[in-house]
Each structure stands twice: as structure tokens, then as C-alpha cells.
Amino acid sequence: xxxxxxxxxxxRRIDREMKRIVKYDNDVPPGSExxxxxxxxxxxxxxxxxxxxxxxxxxxGSRPDDNRLMQLAAAAEFIHTxxxxxxxxxxxxxxxxxxxxxxxxxGAAKAVYVGNYMSARVVELLAQADTQLDGERQSFTAxxxxxxxxxxxxQLEHAYDYDLRLDDYLLKSRHKTAHLMAVSxxxxxxxSGAPEEVCRRLYQFGEHLGLSFQIRDDLLDFTASAEQxxxxxxxxxxxxxxxxxxxxxxxxxxxxxxxxxxxxxxxPEEIGPxxxxxxxxxxxxxxxxxxxxxxxxxxEVGRSLGAYAAHEDLLVLADYFGGRKY
Amino acid sequence: xxxxxxxxxxxRYIVSPSRGASMNDMIIREALERLExxxxxxxxxxxxxxxAALVEALSVFKRCGAEPLRLPRLLAxxxxxxxxxxxxxxxxxxxxxxxxxxxxxxxxxxxxxxQYALKCKEESLLRGLAxxxxxxxxxxxxxxxxxxxxxxxxxxxxxxxxxx
Numbered sequence: 001x002x003x004x005x006x007x008x009x010x011x012r013r014i015d016r017e018m019k020r021i022v023k024y025d026n027d028v029p030p031g032s033e034x035x036x037x038x039x040x041x042x043x044x045x046x047x048x049x050x051x052x053x054x055x056x057x058x059x060x061g062s063r064p065d066d067n068r069l070m071q072l073a074a075a076a077e078f079i080h081t082x083x084x085x086x087x088x089x090x091x092x093x094x095x096x097x098x099x100x101x102x103x104x105x106x107g108a109a110k111a112v113y114v115g116n117y118m119s120a121r122v123v124e125l126l127a128q129a130d131t132q133l134d135g136e137r138q139s140f141t142a143x144x145x146x147x148x149x150x151x152x153x154x155q156l157e158h159a160y161d162y163d164l165r166l167d168d169y170l171l172k173s174r175h176k177t178a179h180l181m182a183v184s185x186x187x188x189x190x191x192s193g194a195p196e197e198v199c200r201r202l203y204q205f206g207e208h209l210g211l212s213f214q215i216r217d218d219l220l221d222f223t224a225s226a227e228q229x230x231x232x233x234x235x236x237x238x239x240x241x242x243x244x245x246x247x248x249x250x251x252x253x254x255x256x257x258x259x260x261x262x263x264x265x266x267x268p269e270e271i272g273p274x275x276x277x278x279x280x281x282x283x284x285x286x287x288x289x290x291x292x293x294x295x296x297x298x299x300e301v302g303r304s305l306g307a308y309a310a311h312e313d314l315l316v317l318a319d320y321f322g323g324r325k326y
Numbered sequence: 327x328x329x330x331x332x333x334x335x336x337x338r339y340i341v342s343p344s345r346g347a348s349m350n351d352m353i354i355r356e357a358l359e360r361l362e363x364x365x366x367x368x369x370x371x372x373x374x375x376x377x378a379a380l381v382e383a384l385s386v387f388k389r390c391g392a393e394p395l396r397l398p399r400l401l402a403x404x405x406x407x408x409x410x411x412x413x414x415x416x417x418x419x420x421x422x423x424x425x426x427x428x429x430x431x432x433x434x435x436x437x438x439x440x441q442y443a444l445k446c447k448e449e450s451l452l453r454g455l456a457x458x459x460x461x462x463x464x465x466x467x468x469x470x471x472x473x474x475x476x477x478x479x480x481x482x483x484x485x486x487x488x489x490x
Contacts, residue, residue: 027457027464034467086433090426109418112429113467116414116436120460123440127453146366146437152430153368 003320007052007313014051017074018042021121028117037106037114041081044099050076053181054188056317057202059310061192068129072191075122076184082118083148083180085111090152091239098230119145151176159240162250162260169247170211177217178210198308201301205314208298209321215291216324218243222279232268234275240264244290248283255281295322354380357401364402364442371431373409380405386477390484399446400480406442407455408476410435411462454483 004011022028022038029035051073058064087093088101089108095101103111154172158164185202194202220229221236222245229235236243240263242250250256258274278284295318302314354377365371380401387400413432418425443452458479465473 027461029468032468034464037467083433086429089420090429092420103420108420108425109416110467110469112414112418112432113463116432116463117460117467119436120456120463123452124456124460127456146434146441149430149434149437150366150368153366153434156426156430157368 003316004048004052006316006320007056009052009055011048013070014048014074014077015042015045017070018077021071021074021078021125025121033106033110034114034117037102037110038117041085041102041114044097046077046081046097048077050080050180050184053184053206053317054191056310056313057185057188057190057194058192059313060189060198060202060305060308061194063192064310069188069191071125072187075125076180076187078118078122079145080180082115083145085115085118087152093231095230098227145180147175147179151179155241158242160263161240161242162246162256164242164247166244166247169242169244173211173214174207177214178207181210181213182206198305201305205298205301208294208301209317212291212294212298212321213324215244215287215294216321218245219284219287219291221245222275222284234268234271237262237275237278238266238268238271244287245278245283248286249278249281252281252283255283292322350381350384353384353397353401356398357405360398360402361405364438366434369431369434371409371435373405375405375408379408383477383480386481387484390481391488392484399448400451403439403443403446403448403451404476404480406435406439407459410439411476414466416466450487451480451483454486455479458483 019039019042022035022042023030028038054073054076055064055069058069063069084096085102088096089103089111093101094104101111102114106114151172151174154168154175158168158172182203183206185206186199189199189202218236218241221234221243224233226232232238237246237259246259250259255274255277258277262271262274298321299315299318302311302318305311305314357380358373358375361373365373383401383404384397387397392400410432413428413435418428422428440452443449458474458476462474462476
């Protein structure tokens with residue numbers, strides 16, 4: 001069964017809300033290239049994990065799943081989508097989910113502004129919100145994605161850095177991926193009036209879940225097909241991203257020599273045999289074990305919230321993240 | 327407002343800390359020091375504002391009745407947002423070798439603008455500026471040549487909050 005069904009979440013409502021956020025903005029001219037780009041980006045879909053996390057988080061409070069929460073869930077996806085639009089440009093990636101990325105269709109500058117609009121629109125929506133209901137500081141904090149940017153800076157800083165330490169990798173992954181997931185859960189919980197301690201534990205749960213998500217993504221660079229990934233397998237390695245499987249593979253002196261030869265000028269066809277050797281090295285198994293350990297830590301936090309019926313949803317999330325194939 | 331990328335160079339003071347420094351100079355220095363403390367070194371972002379622009383901003387803030395103690399933080403918030411907008415200003419092209427840094431710097435500075443405004447308890451300023459910032463992005467996305475002047479947006483928001 002699909003994740004949203006297990007969590008009893010209607011994804012169509014989230015998509016409708018995202019479109020409403022655009023269409024109800026009187027400052028966006030109807031039929032303009034901007035409106036078209038926004039609606040097409042929304043229609044291109046996605047896993048919608050962050051909005052689901054907002055809604056699951058909201059179930060720990062006294063005002064779960066109401067219309068306002070749905071708007072906040074859509075807002076979380078806006079923030080994530082804006083970051084993806086910019087990421088595709090930063091990585092010069094021509095494809096997003098196997099389809100042409102936005103910047104290839106409308107140009108670099110306009111794609112930057114579409115992403116910026118999405119972030120700015122979310123801030124405007126939060127600014128219009130009932131401050132008594134949401135607690136304005138927490139709401140705005142959810143939009144402040146400086147951590148996400150820091151993750152990108154760290155990734156740039158350490159491109160092709162084969163002396164990267166495990167701690168640096170974990171810090172980058174927490175900034176780049178885990179933070180927004182953790183904030184989404186916390187954001188939903190706060191907005192629905194959950195107690196402070198619960199919000200704090202949900203953030204912890206989201207951090208472990210997000211880290212496992214990133215490690216799973218790293219593994220998929222070696223295990224998934226180009227069709228599943230929407231980009232060629234080995235793209236991370238080729239792009240200089242020193243991921244957890246690569247860090248483990250670097251511990252093997254013979255493999256390390258080969259990996260260290262991968263640089264900005266390496267051609268995609270040159271790394272096929274190396275990918276195969278990394279797959280056979282045991283590095284993936286170790287990364288898989290790390291990923292599972294993070295999920296177990298997440299489950300522990302989930303079980304500590306056993307007094308809430310919604311803790312079952314946290315366990316569903318952990319199981320789904322553990323079994324993710326692409 | 328120029329944001330330049332220079333490896334490991336701290337924010338450069340545009341006003342020397344001499345005994346004859348004016349009140350404006352001291353406020354500007356404090357605002358820059360605050361920014362230096364906020365910007366993560368890994369970003370290697372250096373903000374090089376033009377003094378005339380900052381003096382003009384201060385004059386607007388004072389005209390709107392901003393308390394003296396509030397001026398450095400208002401100026402720091404203004405510099406962060408102005409720098410974020412400047413980093414994403416046209417021309418932006420896929421061929422630009424600086425494109426990656428410009429996107430990242432603009433995103434980081436915009437996020438920091440929100441975080442810093444919250445830290446300084448400037449939520450109402452953040453609320454008031456939100457529609458202006460959004461309209462600037464819409465104007466850019468639609469290729470409009472005339473852009474809302476950021477300082478005018480600050481003036482309107484500060485004046486409105488004074489009246490309220």
C-alpha cells in the first residue's frame with residue numbers, strides 16, 4: 001500500500017491546496033508564464049513527503065488535519081519545491097523526475113524567480129496567518145532554510161574531497177535533508193497546539209528519519225536504475241559527492257586508489273566498472289546498516305510517544321523509509 | 327549593495343573606528359559587526375555596502391520614528407534582504423560560472439534575513455515586507471523593467487506600524 005494511504009492522507013487535497021495558493025494570489029496574472037510554470041511544477045508531482053510529515057505532526061495536537069493545517073502542509077511542499085528548482089540549476093541537472101527541469105524550459109533567471117516566488121509566497125501566507133493560532137515565530141522559523149543552504153555549501157566545499165570525515169558527511173546530510181523533514185513534523189505539531197516536549201521529540205524523530213532518507217538516496221545511486229532515479233546511476237559519484245557508501249569504500253586501499261581518480265573530468269562511461277566494484281565491496285551493506293540504525297533510533301523516539309495514537313503513524317513512516325526502493 | 331565572494335575574508339568595515347566617527351558611522355559599524363557574527367564562514371559571503379546607501383536607509387528609518395537602539399538591527403535586516411535580492415538580480419545565465427554561488431548566496435541571505443529578523447523580534451517588519459518581497463519576485467519573473475524600491479517598502483512598512 002502507498003504511504004499516503006497508510007497514513008490516511010489525501011494527496012489530491014495537498015495538490016489542490018498548492019494550486020489554490022497560486023490561483024488565489026491576485027498579484028500573479030492569470031495565464032502568465034509565471035502562473036503556468038508554477039502550475040506545471042505542481043502538476044509534475046513528487047512524493048509529497050514534507051506535507052505528509054506536517055499532517056502527521058499535527059495529529060499530536062488538539063487541532064489536527066483542519067483546513068489551516070492543509071495550507072501549512074502545502075506551504076512545506078512549496079519550500080521543498082523551491083529548493084529543488086534551485087538545486088537543479090546549481091547541479092546543472094537537465095532532468096527532474098525524468099522530465100526536463102524547469103530551467104531548461106524557461107531559462108535560468110526565470111527558474112530562479114519561480115523558486116523565489118514560492119518561498120516569498122509562503123512567507124506572505126504565514127504573515128497573514130492568525131498569530132494566536134500558530135505562534136508566529138515558530139511558523140516563520142519553518143521557512144528559514146539557511147540550514148538547507150549550508151548543506152549545499154558544505155557539499156560544494158567537499159566536492160571530490162576523498163578525505164572527508166564521517167562527521168562532515170553527517171553534518172551536511174542533516175543540514176541538506178534531515179532538517180526540513182524534522183521541521184515539517186515539528187511545524188505541524190506546533191500549529192495544532194502539541195506540547196513543547198512532543199514537538200521536540202518529533203524534531204528528533206524527523207532528524208533520524210531524514211538522515212536515513214539521505215543515506216538511502218546515497219545507496220540508490222548504486223542500486224537503482226537510471227529510469228527509477230531519473231538520472232544515470234553513479235551520478236553522485238561522478239559529480240564529486242562523497243556519500244556514505246563511498247566513504248566506506250575508501251577504507252579499502254585498492255578501491256580508494258580508483259575512487260580518488262574520479263574527478264570533474266571523468267566521463268560517465270569510465271566509472272561503470274568502479275560502480276560494480278563498490279557494489280561488491282561490502283560498502284553498501286555497511287551504509288545500509290547505518291541507515292537501518294538511524295531508522296531504529298527514529299522508531300525508539302516514535303515508541304516514546306506511545307501515549308498518542310499518532311505514534312503508529314511515525315512507525316509507518318520509519319517502515320516506509322526503510323523499504324524505499326527509489 | 328555588493329555581495330562579493332572572497333575566500334575567508336571577513337566583512338570589511340567601510341567606516342574606520344576613529345574618535346571623530348559620527349553617530350551614523352557607529353550604527354553602520356554595529357550593523358556590520360552583527361552581520362559578520364551571523365553569516366556562517368563556510369559561505370565566504372562578504373557584504374560590501376555603499377556608505378551612501380546605508381546613510382540614506384538610516385535617514386529613512388529615523389524619519390519613520392525608529393528608536394535609536396533599533397537602528398543597527400533595522401540596518402542589518404535591510405542589508406541582508408538587499409544583498410539577497412542583489413545576488414539574484416539579472417543577468418542570470420546558465421553560462422555564468424558564478425551562477426551556483428549566486429543562487430546559493432541569494433537563498434542563504436534571504437533565509438538569514440528571516441532568521442535574523444525573528445532573532446531581533448522584528449516579526450511585524452517581516453510581515454509588512456512579505457508582500458513587497460513577493461511582488462519583486464513576480465516582477466522579475468515576468469521580466470518587468472521597473473522594480474519596487476526596497477527602501478520605499480521599508481519606509482511604507484515602518485510608517486504604517488508607527489500609525490498603528
